[in-house]
Amino acid sequence: MVDYIARDGVALLQVNNPPVNALSHHVRVAIEEGLKKAGQDPRIKSIVISGKGSFIAGADIKDVSKPTILELCDLIESSGKPVVAAIKGFALGGGHEIAISCHYRIAHEKSKFGFPEVDIGILPAAGGTQRFPRLVGLEAALDLIPSGRHIGAAQAFKLGIVDKVVRGDAVEEAVKFAKSIAGEPLVDRRTSQRPVMGAENAFLAAAVKLAMKKKKGMIAPIVCLSVSFMGSLLPFEQGIQVEAAEAVVVFTSGQMGALQYAFFAQRAAPKWLLPCGASFKTVKGRPIRNAAVIGAGTMGTGITMAMLNAGIPVTLVEQDRKFLDKGVSLLKLLYAGSVSLRKITQDQCDAILSKLNTAVGYKSLTNVDLVIEAVYENMALKKQIFAELDRICPPETFLWTNTSALDIDEIASATRRPDKVLGTHFFVPAYHMKLLENVRGKLTSAETVASAQMFGTRIGKIPVVVGNCHGFVGNRMLHKYVYEADFLIEEGCWPEDVDMVAENFGLPLGPFKVRDLSGLDIRVRGLLEQAKAAGIEINPATRFLNGERISLLSKSLVDKGHCGRKTGRGFYNYGKPGGKIPLNDRFIKDVIVEYCAERGIERRKVAYQEIEERLFLPLINEGFKILEEGIASKPEDIDTIWLLGYAWPRHTGGPMYYANMVGLDKIYNRICHYNELHKHSAHWQPSLLLKKLAASKTPMKDWMEVAQASSKL
Numbered sequence: 001m002v003d004y005i006a007r008d009g010v011a012l013l014q015v016n017n018p019p020v021n022a023l024s025h026h027v028r029v030a031i032e033e034g035l036k037k038a039g040q041d042p043r044i045k046s047i048v049i050s051g052k053g054s055f056i057a058g059a060d061i062k063d064v065s066k067p068t069i070l071e072l073c074d075l076i077e078s079s080g081k082p083v084v085a086a087i088k089g090f091a092l093g094g095g096h097e098i099a100i101s102c103h104y105r106i107a108h109e110k111s112k113f114g115f116p117e118v119d120i121g122i123l124p125a126a127g128g129t130q131r132f133p134r135l136v137g138l139e140a141a142l143d144l145i146p147s148g149r150h151i152g153a154a155q156a157f158k159l160g161i162v163d164k165v166v167r168g169d170a171v172e173e174a175v176k177f178a179k180s181i182a183g184e185p186l187v188d189r190r191t192s193q194r195p196v197m198g199a200e201n202a203f204l205a206a207a208v209k210l211a212m213k214k215k216k217g218m219i220a221p222i223v224c225l226s227v228s229f230m231g232s233l234l235p236f237e238q239g240i241q242v243e244a245a246e247a248v249v250v251f252t253s254g255q256m257g258a259l260q261y262a263f264f265a266q267r268a269a270p271k272w273l274l275p276c277g278a279s280f281k282t283v284k285g286r287p288i289r290n291a292a293v294i295g296a297g298t299m300g301t302g303i304t305m306a307m308l309n310a311g312i313p314v315t316l317v318e319q320d321r322k323f324l325d326k327g328v329s330l331l332k333l334l335y336a337g338s339v340s341l342r343k344i345t346q347d348q349c350d351a352i353l354s355k356l357n358t359a360v361g362y363k364s365l366t367n368v369d370l371v372i373e374a375v376y377e378n379m380a381l382k383k384q385i386f387a388e389l390d391r392i393c394p395p396e397t398f399l400w401t402n403t404s405a406l407d408i409d410e411i412a413s414a415t416r417r418p419d420k421v422l423g424t425h426f427f428v429p430a431y432h433m434k435l436l437e438n439v440r441g442k443l444t445s446a447e448t449v450a451s452a453q454m455f456g457t458r459i460g461k462i463p464v465v466v467g468n469c470h471g472f473v474g475n476r477m478l479h480k481y482v483y484e485a486d487f488l489i490e491e492g493c494w495p496e497d498v499d500m501v502a503e504n505f506g507l508p509l510g511p512f513k514v515r516d517l518s519g520l521d522i523r524v525r526g527l528l529e530q531a532k533a534a535g536i537e538i539n540p541a542t543r544f545l546n547g548e549r550i551s552l553l554s555k556s557l558v559d560k561g562h563c564g565r566k567t568g569r570g571f572y573n574y575g576k577p578g579g580k581i582p583l584n585d586r587f588i589k590d591v592i593v594e595y596c597a598e599r600g601i602e603r604r605k606v607a608y609q610e611i612e613e614r615l616f617l618p619l620i621n622e623g624f625k626i627l628e629e630g631i632a633s634k635p636e637d638i639d640t641i642w643l644l645g646y647a648w649p650r651h652t653g654g655p656m657y658y659a660n661m662v663g664l665d666k667i668y669n670r671i672c673h674y675n676e677l678h679k680h681s682a683h684w685q686p687s688l689l690l691k692k693l694a695a696s697k698t699p700m701k702d703w704m705e706v707a708q709a710s711s712k713l
């Protein structure tokens with residue numbers, strides 16, 4: 001766990017606990033023993049702490065026994081022999097706290113530093129909130145600790161975290177340095193003994209404001225700020241007591257469990273399992289050497305960029321030269337933006353773009369491993385494209401379709417290789433958003449799924465395998481939330497009431513601000529297409545589609561020219577087309593009242609609790625139906641999709657974790673209550689799996705056993 005290597009008067013303690021050298025119990029004990037051994041050995045004059053591969057990524061989140069990291073940090077700092085941290089890779093959380101307790105720090109130029117504790121719901125409570133401000137000053141500490149952000153070695157040097165940055169072997173350099181300082185006094189090298197520079201109130205107010213915006217609803221960042229600030233006014237020992245007392249607040253808040261669940265859920269989600277038993281453990285994917293993207297619109301160019309960024313050569317294809325040129329110009333503009341923001345250099349930009357080819361028509365696609373079709377959502381068009389690609393591309397080429405809802409099996413039926421057809425649901429902007437829903441059809445092979453997962457990881461996404469149904473996992477659940485939002489308006493809420501409840505829950509924007517952003521006309525088009533497919537003619541009085549309640553309120557607004565931000569008015573008034581600040585509007589309220597009166601809908605006062613329940617319970621209920629049907633293979637997949645694709649508040653873990661936290665029996669009972677009241681909305685019919693889990697009080701980790709047992713009945 002920790003190798004002890006004594007050489008020329010220097011004891012090197014090298015942590016060796018793959019994969020990330022987390023400070024598990026055994027590691028902490030071994031560091032403690034190593035420090036004591038080195039302290040007692042008269043031949044040892046100085047000590048170096050390092051990690052094999054990387055430095056230390058923090059506490060082992062699953063293990064909180066003794067000795068504590070705080071005790072280790074104190075032991076290091078109080079050592080009579082100089083202790084030097086040799087840092088490569090990551091010095092995070094408790095690892096960072098160990099590093100700043102050392103008397104000196106030597107770092108490789110590519111190393112990273114940070115306090116990610118806030119993102120798992122805790123504080124750097126091994127003295128980090130007290131030592132760090134003493135090392136870098138209050139302003140930098142109040143910026144870095146609550147943000148959880150990683151910084152590079154160069155910035156760490158500027159801030160005074162690191163004493164020297166090296167290009168070569170940081171351990172060798174640290175050992176050399178440790179030898180050179182043997183016997184030197186350490187009095188000004190003990191971080192806890194330093195005064196805090198710049199302890200001024202002004203930083204605190206600004207930092208609290210920023211944390212409330214960037215870490216909305218999270219307790220830990222705010223507690224970190226107050227503890228670091230208070231500590232800066234107190235002697236170190238008293239500051240440590242404040243840190244310990246406040247740590248209890250966050251440890252018992254409930255957010256810690258949710259955030260740590262989210263951390264592991266995100267790492268579990270790419271580990272796929274199919275109903276046939278094939279899984280990431282048993283099936284290997286085929287690497288993608290080159291690819292083509294069909295369609296140079298927003299999605300097509302975004303997907304192309306995601307692949308180019310990962311070094312995959314891409315041919316961007318359009319049927320029309322004009323559209324192709326437009327897409328390429330957009331793509332080049334985005335890269336030029338990255339260069340001007342110094343995210344990449346001009347050389348890197350040129351290297352990326354050298355891997356881009358373009359083509360008009362599909363004829364050249366005779367030597368590609370993968371084609372991703374990304375034209376607009378139209379089944380007939382997609383089928384036509386797939387039939388043609390099937391004729392032109394080699395038989396082993398994967399043919400994937402970017403869609404947010406369409407039936408993958410129907411698209412695959414246009415080809416003679418349905419085993420190689422899969423849906424890739426990218427989120428906008430595709431070059432940036434982390435989530436990728438990989439949708440398996442009935443006949444998609446395990447090798448195709450494995451390849452899509454491998455591909456997703458390679459292009460920097462968190463890929464999650466889902467089954468084929470309308471809207472897959474994310475949008476299928478979202479639709480229920482959107483429907484209920486509309487019904488709430490019909491029944492008496494104003495858009496701002498509903499948005500406020502959703503935003504208080506932790507979403508960045510409520511459903512109506514989101515709709516104003518994406519365009520009301522888009523939703524109306526979707527509804528009209530649905531009606532057309534059901535053979536129903538929509539008229540102003542229509543309230544049901546196939547027996548299901550619908551709302552045409554958006555249509556009433558669109559008919560009056562209110563399409564959202566782009567027209568300056570939607571559910572809010574933005575002052576001008578393209579405006580960004582939503583204002584409540586009497587005119588919009590009049591449209592709503594008139595709409596309800598025309599349909600004989602009586603408006604009433606809707607309580608806060610009802611708004612919250614009606615927004616989130618149908619979505620949760622749908623999540624259980626998705627598990628029941630095997631569309632998702634575990635609750636972590638659903639939660640990851642919502643955390644990454646829909647900005648679900650992370651400190652509640654995701655919709656499935658949240659339901660478990662509230663109590664499944666309570667959730668089930670409330671869904672039954674609304675089911676009695678809303679017979680025309682199938683999304684209120686309670687999931688059978690939810691009913692079973694609520695009755696059996698099954699722990700979340702065993703939900704899938706119950707789901708699988710039920711599906712076999």
Ligand SMILES: CCC[C@H](O)CC(=O)SCCNC(=O)CCNC(=O)[C@H](O)C(C)(C)COP(=O)([O-])OP(=O)([O-])OC[C@H]1O[C@@H](n2cnc3c(N)ncnc32)[C@H](O)[C@@H]1OP(=O)([O-])[O-]
Nearest residue numbers: 019020022057058059060061092093094116124125126267
């Ligand atoms: C009193 C308070 C004291 C102190 O202040 C508290 C702390 O230090 S709190 C801690 C503060 N520190 C943090 O919060 C750091 C959290 N970690 C990270 O940010 C990233 O893992 C890191 C950037 C280090 C590497 O990224 P990468 O290269 O993309 O790799 P990856 O992310 O895929 O992980 C690989 C495997 O390692 C696993 N694992 C990782 N970390 C931990 C852990 N701490 N524990 C346990 N396990 C951990 C991870 O689950 C995965 O397992 P698997 O079975 O293979 O799925």
